[in-house]
Amino acid sequence: MRLDNQLVESLRFARADDGVTIGYQMFGQGPVLVWMPSLSNIVAQWRIPALRHAYRSLARKVTLILYDGRGTGSSDRRIDLDDLGVDAHLRDLHAVLAHAGVQRASLLGYYHSVTTAVAFAARHPERVDRLVLFGGSPRLRESMRPAQTQALLSLVDQDWGLFADAAATAWLGWDSAPSGRWTAEAFRTATTAAVAKAWFDAAARIDVTDELARVRAPALVLHRQGEQQIPAEVFRRLADALPDARLVERPGSTPTLFIEDAATDLRLVTEFVTGSPAPGAPVQRGLTPREREVLSLLAAGESNTEIARNLGIAVHTVERHLGSVYRKIGARGRTDAVIHALGLTENPHKR
Incomplete structure (x- = not known):
């Protein structure tokens, strides 16, 4: 209960141009990294041991911003369900950055928010230092195509509780008892079935392929997927289409970051965002x-x-x-x- 109270007290609230209120947190030190949301509940996510460790570890090297997208978590649940395209998600990001007083930041696009990160970097290159992209694709329907994902999505409006339990274990690979229980709870409390269905329906129509060539920020594309999830070729095409991108395929089958070999995942992200060179790497000034x-x-x-x-x-x-x-x-x-x-x-x- 004490942790929950502290987290609620640490929430800040920004207002998007269309009046939607967005809940966010900002903590840590160093260059700013915005961990962008899919269906999220940042207060509930702090209860998940692996995520709590990831947040605290990142905050030792970067100023971390977490926020709940419109219709989810601590953000406004009363939204227009017909307005959940990339422009709506960009309004959320603009609102958070403005309220936090942040002019430039690196963006961590995670699953659904990969397209939002790409679009923001393409449209506002002067405001983005670096991109870290995981789990999504320029055409979001590509990352929703695997049979396992389709089976899970069919549960959204049939049995929301069952969807949360199944997604926590099968979809995101959280199979340990404490992580699975808290992850399912985070899904379950993130939003309602109606909002989730609208999110996924809108996601299937989002396509930022035409914006990739305008991205100027260096990008780190990370991939770790099992056989039933998104094939590596999707991420290879994404990295190749970006002007300055590196693809790193991480070993393992859990389709998430900071679970399997969390220390290496965290090192990759923090070194990339802070610009720290790998040990022994030659420093070439003026080069990307x-x-x-x-x-x-x-x-x-x-x-x-x-x-x-x-x-x-x-x-x-x-x-x-x-x-x-x-x-x-x-x-x-x-x-x-x-x-x-x-x-x-x-x-x-x-x-």
């Missing part, structure tokens, strides 16, 4: 994170095809990154670039 990765692999002797395979991107994307690298460091070709990467000279033309 993706360009530094390409240059580092080039210096390790890998071909364009091998670089593409390692980073989960197309060969022509590697070639585009290398062209940009050559221009920025003044290299005339691969040999000059490797010499620069190894730190043998500041500018290959001054040899």
